[in-house]
Amino acid sequence: MAVNKIKRSLGLKMLLSTVLIVVLVMLLGTFYLRFDLTASKQYSLSLSTKDLIARLDDRLQVKLYFNKDIQGHEYLLPERLLLQDLLGEIEHLGGDLVSVETVDPTADLVASRDAEHVGITAVPLNGQDVGSLSIDLLYQGLEMRYQDSSEVIPFVRADEFEFAFSVRLAALIAGEKPVVGLMSNEPLLPPQMPGIPRQVPDGRVFEQLRNALGERYTVRDVSTTQEAEIDLEGVSTLIVARPYQFPEKFLVAIKDFLSDGKSVLLLYDSEFIESNTLQQTAVSTGLESWLAELGVNISTRLVYDSNSIKVQSGSQEIETPSGMQRVPLQAPYGFGVFSENDSLNREHQITAALGSVAFFWAHAIDTSGIADNLSAIDLVTSSDQAWLLPADSELAMSTENIRDLQIKAYASGQPQSYALASLISGDFGNQGKAGRLVVTGDSDLFHNLTLQSSENPNREFAANLIDWLSNDSDLITLRSRGLRQRPLHDFAATYVSTHGGFTDDEADNAHLSKAAWLHTHFVQRMISLINVFAPMVFMLIAGALHFVFRRRKAKQVKSNV
């Protein structure tokens, strides 16, 4: 009887504690207490997004079009988890005002129609096929509805999610996007005809810049033809792109805009370079005397930098573990200045978190004689191993010309660092209003050919410039967040550079690349084996020593007895 009583009592205790714990776990699950230990607080929303969510005064409906099944493409999982995590935090922060719904268009016909209706299309996946189990279409779009408006992110990438979400939420709350004016000599777009896709004229070389900014801003064209009307009403920032013989009235408009305490981005070039033939033509911008009045001197010579972009200068045959292969030969092209690390002003918000900026045929900017009412700081410079070469230098990207340019640069004197983008701020019109002018000594850094890749770092530079000039610096912080690439040390590159680098001799290059590959393989194998065996050997030695000491101690005790 007593044993049964004890059993019953213990069983009851067990049941009660289990129930208590289950209730506690369920209660804990309702708490949103978490500590994000990642360096960039990757899984937490920033203050600016939280502020935007706090400004909601109506219900925000977020619909994520997301196929749950990613079989065969499991590498997408980290990105998808991050997306769901951030959306979870948004839903939690918004409380009753934010609802997040996830639908799977591959499994739900209604969701599939809705996705098509709002402009979210599936992205085809290739290259990871594992037979019939593998999916071939990926949905990853987001629709946001607020009051009578809606915004769509057709394909949302985790590393850009918070920025994309915040700019759209800001637009939904404000009701409209800020306006950026783009003043250039480019041909205007033809009028939109119903049912006919609009053709972009050939000469619109800053179309990719418009697209990059279009997510956040309404970009309004300001034509510079003599007869054109200048409409800068409601424009927060004016981009003056590749000025060419600007009529006086446009210069007056720029001056008035700056005097009014607004911001201008000037993409300056004193020659045009034809992208196919690389033939240059010197041009007059019409802004020279005004810039000289401000104390901004832009050299007509071209900056040649030893830290430069690699271009394909030819090809060669090399021996690889899988046989002889013809591979493209890359060489550093000195006129493609690659600014990174110390060449970017880490004190300024525009360039603080930038990885790099690439310039093509850039001019040096000298602001040492800046006017008394203004101040200037350099945002981007060349490396300190840079020279100025004549503007009429041969620009071809062949191996021979690259070598000739290098010889000319080295023979032209001592290298030094040159400013390539500068910020001038102050009272431009003596009206007591502080305007801001950013001058870049190159317009090709935002040319269609440069910005055509969505990964190009110049896109980020362009967006940061406009955000800062439009007083939206919070967005700069948001844009630089996300999944950061952390590549491993490149043993092959180190090996090649410590062995004198590649030369013109194909046989030497083939030998060196094979040796670099073998060296990399050896080092990686060694690291792996050390990691596998070192702790094991350590534990086995510790065990052996322990037993030896124990045996010795036992012997000692035995002998004492």
Add this chain to the structure above:
Amino acid sequence: MRSLVIARREFFAYFESPIGYVVVALFSALAAALFFLVGDVFFSYNQASMRHFFSNMPMLVAMIAPAIAMRSWAEEIRSGTVERLMTLPFSLGQLVVGKFLGVWAVFAVALLCTLLAPISVAMLGDLDWGPVIAAYVGTLFLAGAGLAICCFLSALTSNQIVAWMVGACTLLVFNLFHLLASAVFIPRWLAEISLNIDMSQHFHALARGVIDVPSLGFYVAVMIVSLVANTLILSLRRHG
């Protein structure tokens, strides 16, 4: 505090036999081999990240935790020392918690031996240590839950091999509940429950670099339930 006396005894007793060293060495070697050697995942991914290292942890813990915990009670029962243990001036709860803390400390030593991997990765690239710390905390709690379950299972048998096998199978099931959630015939509520009780799902949340209190709470709850069950089993044994 009295449980710590038992924990200390259990911890050192573990390293009195070669099996302790072998298990610890095996765990660190397996963890490193799966990361660096199998499929060449780490070097082909070319990122200074420990994500793949920790993605193997739930399965590794499912194999190693039963090996560490299998002797905790099964050996005492087999050798008949469990009755003597119960005559000591400790409550059953203290004995159970003490033994559990002892085996948990053994696992912590095994985990310490894997620190060479993140150090190597940090030397090869710019490793973000935040997610590594969170993942180590997650592994410790995941193993704590696994060890508590295995200690309970060990109290059910006098055979260590049986204890290991049953423990490993139980932990595997606990790590594979999420598969149930993706089965088409499962109702939504059951799918949600199976996701919530899956040990690896809670671990993956931690391994990303976020110390999520509800996930840690889940592991603590599993530990408490298992230790209470362990105490109950021993009470029944004491009372015949």
